[in-house]
Amino acid sequence: MNKNLIVALAASCMTLMTAGAQTQLTTYQPGITAEGMVYYLPKTAVRVSVLVEKTTYTPGDFCRYAQRYLRVSDVSEEPSVAYRVISIDQQAVPVADNKKVYSVKYNTKSIAANATLSDDGRLLGINTPVADDVETPAAFQQAQKEELPNPRLFLTEEILACGSTAKMAELTAREIYDLRENRNLLIKGQADFMPQDGKQMELMLAQLDRQDRSLTSLFCGTTVRDTTEHVVFVTPDGAFSRRVLFRLSQIHGFTDADDLSGTPFYVSIDDLNSAPPVDQEALAAAKPKKKAPESGIYVNVPGSMQAVIYDGITPVSTATHPAPQFGHVELLSGELFNKRYTTHLWLDPLTGAVMKLESDPVK
Numbered sequence: 074m075n076k077n078l079i080v081a082l083a084a085s086c087m088t089l090m091t092a093g094a095q096t097q098l099t100t101y102q103p104g105i106t107a108e109g110m111v112y113y114l115p116k117t118a119v120r121v122s123v124l125v126e127k128t129t130y131t132p133g134d135f136c137r138y139a140q141r142y143l144r145v146s147d148v149s150e151e152p153s154v155a156y157r158v159i160s161i162d163q164q165a166v167p168v169a170d171n172k173k174v175y176s177v178k179y180n181t182k183s184i185a186a187n188a189t190l191s192d193d194g195r196l197l198g199i200n201t202p203v204a205d206d207v208e209t210p211a212a213f214q215q216a217q218k219e220e221l222p223n224p225r226l227f228l229t230e231e232i233l234a235c236g237s238t239a240k241m242a243e244l245t246a247r248e249i250y251d252l253r254e255n256r257n258l259l260i261k262g263q264a265d266f267m268p269q270d271g272k273q274m275e276l277m278l279a280q281l282d283r284q285d286r287s288l289t290s291l292f293c294g295t296t297v298r299d300t301t302e303h304v305v306f307v308t309p310d311g312a313f314s315r316r317v318l319f320r321l322s323q324i325h326g327f328t329d330a331d332d333l334s335g336t337p338f339y340v341s342i343d344d345l346n347s348a349p350p351v352d353q354e355a356l357a358a359a360k361p362k363k364k365a366p367e368s369g370i371y372v373n374v375p376g377s378m379q380a381v382i383y384d385g386i387t388p389v390s391t392a393t394h395p396a397p398q399f400g401h402v403e404l405l406s407g408e409l410f411n412k413r414y415t416t417h418l419w420l421d422p423l424t425g426a427v428m429k430l431e432s433d434p435v436k
Contacts, residue, residue, distance in 0.1 A: 103169070103174075103190060103193070103195075104190060104194065110176065110177040110188060111174065111175070111176045111177075111194070112174070112175055112177070112188070112190055112194055112195070112196040113169035113170055113171070113173060113174050113175075113194045113195050113196070114170055114173040114175075114196065114371065114372070114373050114402065114425040115167035115168060115169060115170060115195045115373070115397060115422070115423065115425045116167070116168060116169075116170040116173075116308070116310075116396070116397050116398040117165050117166070117167065117168075117308075117375075117378070117394055117395060117396045117397060117398065117423065117424070118165075118167070118168045118306050118307065118308040119163055119165060119166075119306070119307040119308075119309075119340075119380050119392075120163070120164045120165075120166045120304060120305075120306055121162070121163055121304065121305045121306070121307060121318065121340075121382065121390075122160075122161070122162045122163075122164070122210070122213070122302055122303075122304055123158060123160075123161050123302070123303045123304070123305065123319065123327065124158070124159045124160045124161075124213065124300055124301070124302055125157070125158055125159070125300070125301055125302075125303060125321065125326055125327050126156065126157050126158075126159045126298055126299070126300050127154065127156050127298070127299045127300075127301070127326060128154070128155045128156075128157075128296060128297070128298050129152075129153075129154050129296070129298075129299070130149065130152060130153045130154075130294055130295070130296050131152050131294055131295050131296075131297075132148070132149060132150050132151065132294040133224075133290050133292050133293060133294045133295070134238070134291050135238065135241070135242035135291045135292045136148050136149070136150050136292060136293070136294055137150060138238075138239065138242040138243075138246075138292060139292040139293055141242075142242055142243060142245075142246035142292070143246060143289070143292050143293075145292060145293055148292065148293055148294065149294070154324065155323055156321060156322065156323060156324075156325075156326040156327070157321075158321055158338075158384070158389075159300065161382055161389055161390040162390070163380055163382070163390055163392040163394070164210055165394035165396075165423060166207060166210075166306075166423075167191075167195060167206075167207055167424070167425075168193070168308060169191075169194050169195050170397070170398065173371070173373075173397075173402060173425075175371050177370075187199065187200055189201060191206050191422070195422070195425065196370075196420055196425070197419075197420055197422055198417075198418055198419045198420055199370065199417070199418040200415055200416060200417045200418065201417055201418065201419055205422065206422045207422045207423055213300075213301075213302035215299070215300055215301075218297075221283065221286060221287045221290065222283065222287055223287075224287040224288050224290055224291050227248070227284050227287060227288055228241075228245065228248075228288075229244070229248065231244060232244045232245055232248070242291075242292070245288055245291060245292075246292070248288060249285060249289060252281050252284055252285045252288070253285060255281060256278060256281045256282070256285070259274065259277060259278060259281070260278075301327075303319070303327045305318055305319055307340055307342070307380065309342040309378065309396075309398065310398055311342075311344070311398075312342050312343055312344045312378075313342055314341045315340075315341050315383065316339060316340055316341070317330040317331075317337045317338070317339060318330060318337075318338050318339060318340040318382060319335075319337075319338055320332055320333075320334070320335025320336060320337050320338065321335045321336050321338065322334045322335035322336070323336075336384075336385070337385075338382060338383065338384055339382070340380060340381070340382050340383075341380070341381045341383070342378055342379070342380055343378060343379045343381075344376065344378055344396075344399045345376065345377045345378060345379055345399070346376065346399075347376050347377040347399075348374055348375060348376035348377075348399060348400035348401060349374065368406070368407030369404045369405050369406045369407040369409070370404070370405045370407075370409075370418065371402050371403070371404055371405070372402070372403055372404075372405055372420060372425060372426060373397040373400060373401075373402060373424055373425035373426050374397075374400045374401050374402070374403050374426060375395045375397040375399070375400040375424040375425070375426050376395075376396050376397070376398075376399030376400040377393055377395050377396055377399065378393070378394055378396040378399055379391065379392070379393050379394075380393075380394060395423060395424045396424075397424050397425055397426070405418070405427070405430075409430075409432065413434065413435055414432040414433065414434055414435060415432065415433045415434075415435055416430070416431070416432045417430070417431040417432070417433070418430055
């Protein structure tokens with residue numbers, strides 16, 4: 074969660090600069106300024122989490138004898154590395170919209186209020202005891218992998234003394250078959266030394282299985298799979314179709330969008346036109362004749378967008394997200410913040426829309 078920044082501002086007769094006056098605010102950082110408070114409204118970025126699996130194959134020392142002694146076919150004698158995408162997830166996250174920056178000027182004759190800003194200057198609330206920001210997604214954690222012991226630790230003196238690889242492979246195969254026979258005898262209860270209880274039986278079977286898999290890897294090789302997370306952000310300011318999001322190379326793995334060595338994955342953004350339309354006639358009629366800026370707090374009326382990610386021409390991830398950049402901004406009148414009332418305002422941390430608004434009379 075982002076650390077909240079609490080700033081004091083005047084509560085009544087608040088003067089705000091609109092985005093049209095943004096040139097006057099370019100030298101200011103969000104938070105307290107000499108004139109008052111500067112804050113941003115958010116827009117939506119799509120956080121795309123891509124899980125990529127790397128498969129590394131290492132041939133065993135006896136790989137050419139796998140068919141002869143273990144009857145295992147199609148065992149490659151060449152090492153290889155391959156990458157593939159195993160999942161793509163989307164999540165909407167807020168970012169400060171530098172086109173929607175506003176300034177509140179202090180008025181010493183008014184009641185003080187508390188505004189809560191996020192670390193990047195987005196307004197979260199006014200006079201709110203708690204104003205939570207959007208939780209940061211947790212990083213991907215790899216599952217624990219079992220590591221097989223070195224198979225050479227299980228080779229007998231007779232095997233190690235052999236003068237040829239073919240003979241070593243033959244004797245190792247016999248050792249594997251002996252391990253499998255002993256395992257079957259344990260399961261059937263016919264072994265010379267039977268375990269005393271179920272726990273001991275489980276340990277003995279597990280040890281035989283580890284030795285079997287370790288020695289078999291000398292013939293069939295080892296395959297190791299590692300999964301990594303790659304995060305890409307898409308912050309649209311309008312709709313677009315099939316832009317390259319990232320690329321995946323079978324040899325090099327995840328690559329940037331401009332690296333032509335990989336196969337492209339595309340993203341499209343569609344405006345769903347879900348925001349209520351602005352009544353232009355009413356807006357024009359409500360405009361004051363004086364040029365003095367209106368007082369109040371600007372909030373978002375968000376629209377929504379659909380993000381579709383393609384592997385070639387095949388959609389692999391589709392999601393709908395709220396999107397303030399496809400909506401519009403409205404003004405909460407400064408009359409809400411006067412000496413007669415204490416107004417509590419909660420904004421949606423993702424969209425900057427009004428989530429809750431309460432007023433308590435001042436006693």
